[in-house]
Amino acid sequence: IFFILMSVVGMLEGMQIAFFAVAKYTPEERGNSKFQKMTCQLLFKGDGKNLPGFMIGRQLMVVSCMFFIARVTSVSIPEGGSNIFDVPDGVQEFFNTGLLGALITTIVASIAWQLVASAFPLAFLANPITYIFLRICL
Template identity: 55%
Template sequence: DPKVDVLGLPDWVKFIFLDIGLASIVFTCILGQLTTQVNASHMMIDFINNYFAVFTLYTAMTIEFIGIMHCAYLIKNILSAVSGKPILSNEPPKTGFTFAFYWVRVLMSCAILSFCVAVVFTALLAGDTAVSVKYPSISPPLAVVLLLFFMGVVGTLEAMQIAFFSVAKLPPSQRGTNWFGSKTCSLLFDGNGKNLPTFMIGRQLTVVCSFFLVGSFTSLTIVPGTGNNIFGVSDTSQAFLNYGFQGAVMTTILASIMWQYAASAFPVTFLNSLISFILLIVALCLEGTGICGACWV
């Protein structure tokens, strides 16, 4: 509510920091991600030498074991076949029960992902998402386009991170094969390569900003018990979906993991992309503003 007083700030400041969400974006980016990443890069052993790191590891392993994200492995296998690059693994070939259990989870994950995508796009077209509440001027078809756009931005930035570190090991003559690839490499690796960590800071800010926006497009505003539950699910299921499970699954796979696998298979292709070059400039400019400079303190 613009009429509510917040520290005596003018309306335009409240609009930028609270309505658009810049305050939450910067807070999350610096304290929730960049600060820990910077500290971990300098004190790797100390950072994992605690019980919370163990708890985080086992939580992540449990989620992976359940198989909600296993369709990402199917995407990885497809990209490996297309690129002709074998998947290097220390695990023995899957046989018997292990083989069956793996593919059951892959199929389950594909079904879950399909359901999540259906929920998000059905709600978007019906105007039952948070973006329709926050920005009523955005029509449902435009909301779909914007969701795909921001997911593409996040995915490209995720891919760029993988691609840049992959080509860093290559000779300079093999890094970029067109004008955009050459310019991208010049920006990143010329001199002492200081622009690579700079890009990582700006990239993280852009990703967090995009994810906050994507969250508005994937969060449901359907009130359970009103007879408007999506696909006619129960009130309990609708209440669960209102927490954003469908958005988390869809964006994690389609806006992050899939693009990382693609960049691993085709790093030079992403390096040569005009979109990658533009996003690199944007990330460097964002970092240059100093808005995330506190993470270095």
């Protein structure tokens, strides 16, 4: 479930970047595949009012996923218990804070997907999962 949630967060983060990049394109430049057209029609329908709506829905989904990911990546070893991987107590206290999970989530689930989306925004629009997540967020 950890990898699924990380992928969901990544897709949503990438979609945000791709949608803002594509907003600058003319309708003719927004691609010609079925899902590119469907996504753009839904996103920019009604003078583009669905884009802010998507942003709100996206944020709610990302926050929900982050709470689940934080719970999965948090470790709590009681004092006196054996440490994970036999690390020193100071390192184990760092693991217990959950910051390691937050760091991994930020890099893997957010930044990496955003970089890909900024380089290939039309490829994100051609993905059927993008259209499905857009519908869910709206």
